[in-house]
Amino acid sequence: MITIIDYDMGNVGSIKNMLEYLGFTDVEISSDQERILKSTHVILPGVGSFDEGMKNLEARKLDIILKEFALILKKPLLGICLGMQLLGNSSEEGIKKGLGLIDFYNIRFRLNNGLKVPHMGWNTIKIINSHNPLLKDLDNNYRYYFVHSYHAVCDDENQVLLTANYGYDVVVGINQGNVYGVQFHPEKSHHFGMKLLQNFLGINNV
């Protein structure tokens, strides 16, 4: 059973579309607490601002539920785009505290070479930790679709899975225990994204 968290933060239909295309049947977009806790895998998507995202999670008590799912039940959780940023401690975009499930923070792109913010479009990735199950069979030719103005900064190198270069190298894949995050949109990245989501759904409880 897979749940894509519904907290009114943008496009979630496309993740469900891709999972169903891949043959996963019990996929729901939901904010139902019981369903979330019963799920084998949870995906936290999200497009929008950091504070709005935390506010919407808190209003549905999903911050607590996600922590229970990840820290107590120790089941695999994947944050996508804003969903990844919310896994961290904080963001320059707002004043609210993040979920704090992984020890990192988010800053705005600091670009001075004519590149525009947001970083929007396709970009290749660099694999930092090739043994991680999320990255099984991926390689540095894989490309993904990005749309973001803020990016993760992670002081612990062991948590960094992937980087991408936009003006400079930024962290775009992250992992601590059973909690994963990717900055790009696998659901919008053809078979590159399908592979990654399949890998995530192949990860079993820790």
Next chain:
Amino acid sequence: MYNRPRVIPVLGIIDDDLVKTTKYTNPRYLGDPINAVKIFNGKYVDELVITDIRASVENKPINFELLSHIAQQAFMPLGYGGGIKTFEEVKKLFRIGFEKVIFNTAFIDNSDLIKRSVEYAGSQSVVVSLDFKKSITGKYVLYAKSGTVKSNMTIPDIISRLIELNVGEVVLNVIDKDGTMSGYDLEIIKIICSMIDVPVIANSGAKDESDFYQAINSGAHSVAASSMFVYFGKSKAVLVTYNSPFNKGGK
């Protein structure tokens, strides 16, 4: 490598049919849009735009059934334009799996809807598509409702409204270039790109990859095309195809 230009097929639809116009008239039936989307899917296109070319001018409802089917098959960024009139429709488009809403007529008569969409989904998800026609005196005139209604907005008016609305992208169409495969109108690309920071997607007139490079060199951030992705050869046989010179990496 970063910031590579995107190459975006634009698919016109009328009801459930895939069509291609010439100068916004004479829509030719090309086949089933779902089938075309499946082919583009298999060719890993950067992004796809679906435009209902009659929804606005004939005041038709958005064909959500077809769009949902498209979104279930398309695993790339998807944009939709054509007859979007309400905020509910905007939310529904995002919900079914589109991440960009594209406004044309609303830019002239309903900028509140655009503003609200930006507040809801962020600039990156809101696109304005401008239809220009070059007058005999060489002035660019903006049109709405699939090129049927002339606006009196000047280029400075257009630019200041784009900036005020804080949209994420602008698609530049030139009505007399549509379906002609005679190259982009580089002049309007240069004019608009010199006046705004917002990424501009050049459209209308591309015949091959050399046109892409010319548009990018004129300031466009990305390029769009229709005819060259659905027609093959001088006789314009229907053949859905795709190639991007900017995406050599990746499998």
